[in-house]
Amino acid sequence: MAWLELAAGASCASRVWRRERLVGAALVALGLAGIAEPALADQNVLAADNGTVRCDASLKDLTRITLKDDQFASVSKIQTSSAAEDFQVVNEPLRGDIYLSVGSGFSRPSISFFGTTKKGFVYKFVCAVAGSEAKQVFVANADSEHPAAVGERWPVGLSEQDGAARLISAMYVQKPVEGFDITWRPLAPVNVGSLKVQLVGQYSGWSLTGKLLKLANTGNKPVTLSEDQVAPADALAVSLAQSRLEVGQETTAFVIMRAARPGDQP
Structure with a gap:
């Protein structure tokens, strides 16, 4: 996902003969002579x-x-x-x-x-x-x-449930969707019992808002997650990448809500 970073390194060693070292030294010398007066680049x-x-x-x-x-x-x-x-x-x-x-x-x-x-x-x-x-x-x-990526275009007249399902699928692969602003800005995590919850991304549209959460088990025993632990009661859809977390294990959750509009009650 967006918050994961992978690093890999490799090292190698080789043995060379003295004659090869001399040839290499000569090539380096020729190379240095060739770049002594660098050309001005546009x-x-x-x-x-x-x-x-x-x-x-x-x-x-x-x-x-x-x-x-x-x-x-x-x-x-x-x-x-x-x-x-x-x-x-x-x-x-x-x-x-x-x-x-x-x-x-x-x-x-x-x-x-x-x-x-x-x-x-x-x-x-x-x-x-x-x-x-x-x-x-x-x-x-x-x-x-580098034009902006064209977002996925949904059919007109989708129901809320169909829209929520499509939004979860798009968020899972981090695909742009037409009409949605995407924000990848992790917020400070909060602790809910032995569970650490962090909002790491959000899709904001006119009618739907999708939230991508990172969940971590910080307790000393395994945790079985349920939808009501990570989403409010009025959520349209919730998807957990993994429902059981061992100690120290992390997973992701996708929560789809109705978008708040001006005049809505908090």
Whole structure:
């Protein structure tokens, strides 16, 4: 489940002959010689709408910023009369890129401005200024690159019981469901007798709320769980992954409730 973390490690050892060690040393030396003068790499940045793009800009040459599958529509920056603080932004109309350059004697460590794209995204740019070579920055929108998962769509007119059963199935495999907001934020556990109960996740929809609970037996003898131990009387459905817990053993429970709406009595 979401709160479990698995770790695995492995180690290996091998014996090598002296001649092989000498060949290996020679290859390492060649490798070090080959990377003594590293090439300057382009900057590829993934940015969210209304997010901040942090990049490097050239002090002595041009810096080109281009958008993936989009173009700059406008750029907003503070105008200043001081050459030590001013920089220029040119919007190239054919590809929609922008080019940055700083004035002679520029003394600030960075420049900042806002860029609005033709698709309606707005990015704040904060670029450290250094170096004499021209630089390039490629920006892709995070939502476009990694769209949100499409949730499971349920048939219209499901009964409460059918909806509760489908919700338990979705929560069991942590599948998104259309119309439900999913929260994975463990709350502080509470003790109920020898049972420790912790809410670790919740599916919140317009008519149903599903709660994922972690249960642990902290007592000194086995415990047999029942639905009324982990859910209130008005719960629509309860599912226990395991009904009997040995000492120190844990399990999960899924509790489906009617969603609270404004005006409902507590």
